[in-house]
Amino acid sequence: MGYWEFLVEYLPKLANGAVMTVMVMVCATLLAVTVSMVFGLMRLSSHFAIQGAATVYIEFFRGTSLLVQLYWIYYVLPLMGLTLSPFISGVLALGLNFGAYGAEIVRGGIQAVPRGQYEAALALNMSPFSRMRRIIIPQIYTIILPPAANLTVELLKATALVALITVVDLMFVAKQINATTWLSAQVFGTALIIYYAMARFALIPFLRWLELIAARKIGKA
């Protein structure tokens, strides 16, 4: 079978898989952003129990492998009475894992905001909450977006692992087609190209655009 016929026959299936990949990616990113913010802030808490809890969480998820966490959530949690669908398990594992990495980026971003900003907010008698929300957080986006963009590309790549817990994403469809046709070069080659195109021509330009917006908002563009 020529490559053209292969594409005509199997590209729609691979495209369906790619749509699922995007869905996993979007949901996991939303969860990861939330987790990063919460644990990044907790890490800076002056209360030692809150800070300790965040440190344990971050070290735990960064110290073990994503695949192990994924398998644990999908295969072991049901033994304890909590059964989650493959999709939810995948999103949860990805979100919690990348959230741990993101939390360190958020912490670094907050610490990089000049000290004078805190002092000025304090002098204006702002509450700690509004100081964070109105003064500090708006300034961290330009700092955290470049490393966060790298992490997001890593997340897109990591979504391929959810195929191993039977989420029908691009990788899963590719494995399926490979198992029935043995056209390995065509199917995995095409899958690689689709992943590359998603990262290079969609995700990275989008993240650059976000960086530009963030820079413009605080007048640095």
Next chain:
Amino acid sequence: MEWRWEFAWEILPRMLWATGNTLLAAGVGYTIAVVLGLVLMLGQRTPYRLINMPVRELVEFVRSTPLLVQLFFVFFVAPQFGIKLSAWTAGMLTIGLHFGTYLSEVYRGALEGVPKSQWEACRALNFTTGYTYRRVILPQAFPIALPGMGNYLVGIFKDTPLLATIGVAELMHTANALGAETYRYLEPYTMVGFIFLIISLPTAMGLRRLEAAVARAQGNTRH
């Protein structure tokens, strides 16, 4: 299902043996990555466009596609061209290439981190290019590259479970097999998690110490 200590105790020898394989895979993969990274970095730095453009594109491509798909690609496609690769060979080559592209970026950043004036001073002293690299540039680039190199050492270790999917008998593969044999997944998977934690946390801490020590040593030689 609750945790059974005697079962955990019983499977521990097999798990530890598999941990050896995991460490071996990480070590071999990292060695390949360190060398390949150097080659890719040099390829990107050559002034010939015919070489540096394709290398640049290759690095970009490998860096932005999933390791898992690459593993399957190498493992299944090589036999189509008559090359018989064992799971181990395919795994080591793929992981080596994948992390080699990351390391090439680390090296590139480190070399660019050495001030340009160092090159100019060496030229003024009439040093050869080789001597400049060996005695002036590389010793200064090394501490800049060290954190990145350390992170990817831990990174490669944490990505070795992916090798289980093509049948390398490392830790995750053994846990899967034990689960399938005994229908008990709780202990094997949990133990895998803790073994990873026990190895990667001290390694990461040791690397931070090493970075500090190297930075100190460099600071001392400079003054």
